[in-house]
Amino acid sequence: MRNRVVITGAGYVTSLGNTPESIASNVRHNLPHFTASHEFEGCMECAITDFDLATVTGRWKNRKYLSRGAQLALAAAVRAAEDSSATADLLEHAGLFIGAGPNLDISSDFPNVENGNMDSAELAALWMLRYLPNTAASAISQFLHIHGENSTIGTACSASTQAIGEAFRKIKDGYLTVAFAGGGDSRLSHGGLLGYKKAQAIWNKGGDPQKACRPFDAERNGFIAGEGGAMFVLESLDHAQARGAHIVAEICGYGATMDAHTMTAPHPNAVHAEKAVRHALLEAGISSDQVELIAAHGTSTPLNDTMEAHMIERIFHTESAAHIPLVTALKSWVGHCTAASGAVELGILLALLSKGMIPPVRNLTTPCSEQLHFVTETMSLPVSTLLLENFGFGGQNSALVVRLWP
Secondary structure, three states, X not given: OOOOEEEXXXXXXXXXXXXXXXXXXXXXXXXXXXXEOOOOOOOEEEOOOXXXXXXXXXXXXXXXXXXXXXXXXXXXXXXXXXXXXXXXXHHHHOEEEEEOOOOOOHHHHOOOOXXXXXXXXXXXXXXXXXXXXXXXXXXXXXXXXXXXXXXXXXXXXXXXXXXXXXXXXXXXXXXXXXEEEEEEEEOOOHHHHHHHHHOOOEOOOOOOHHHHOOOOEOOOOOEOEEEEEEEEEEEEHHHHHHOOOOOOEEEEEEXXXXXXXXXXXXXXXXXXXXXXXXXXXXXXXXXXXXXXXXXXXXXXXXXXXXXXXXXHHHHHOOOOHHHOOEEEOOHHHHOEOHHHHHHHHHHHHHXXXXXXXXXXXXXXXXXXXXXXXXXXXXXXXXXXXXXXXXXXXXXXXXXXXXXXXX
């Protein structure tokens, strides 16, 4: 018999807050405020303004080798370990699955490249560690003394969702008993924002920063770059109960596919994104009418939101309105956290649901679909089963079905 897999610890570092209390308070007060980018006129961003890794790790010599995304992942992992009351023995045998993106903060290390020569007296001897995809995993394993099976996943905006899904499968199938899973990322640098600006993916029309991110709205025109990190401790149900762990939720199903369509744009008919969602529902053993809340990818871009709305309509719209789940979009609160999106959004949602709150889609005034039940104001409703969707550049699609623990 396969194992049931539960979440027994969560740690997150987000612009919306780092605890359930701070996150709930900021949602009540319609925070955080997005700001105009210092790098490019007309662009907006959602930064974490008070983050210092030293407050989590203390003095640690390897901190200098970490990109900002890796720092966020490490901080989240330490907090998840504390939240789960992880012992040294538990950490020793745990697995580690990280969703990571490329560090595009190139100008920090190479401010004056001339004739192709990158070297300088100021360049750190081990500068390359800030650009290796597995550096975050290496740092977490060293700091927490984790030695189990591990993987670094770089599937763009789908990465941390897939990291959680892969950890779930390893525990479900008996290869691991405990695993850390999640990710961290930041593109709030000249290189990161330049890449998205050239790709015409981010909002660059100026105006009021608070109105720029508007998932599923008719006036949407690009995402707002964000940053964050979130990690979870996953365990088999038997192991968690045997050690008396506090169980937050159960991961019930996972699906992942590829579009094989273009290098950036999602498939317009969302055929394979739909397969990922249906696979997650099938593995969870539930029908579509049992999903109560969808945390949509909701990037606030014309192409993604259209395809995602139509996909949700196909899967969930029935003759009975009672069977249509609520839909929210967390990027309207924290911006697009890229490779960390899924983990950050799941962490925020679990934090808010623990306070009995369902966050609305901010700035949604003219929905692109009249068939879906978008959350447009903060709600207080009991929710037990939720669906998390994330889709990334390169046609990466992923979905998780999560059930809150009674």
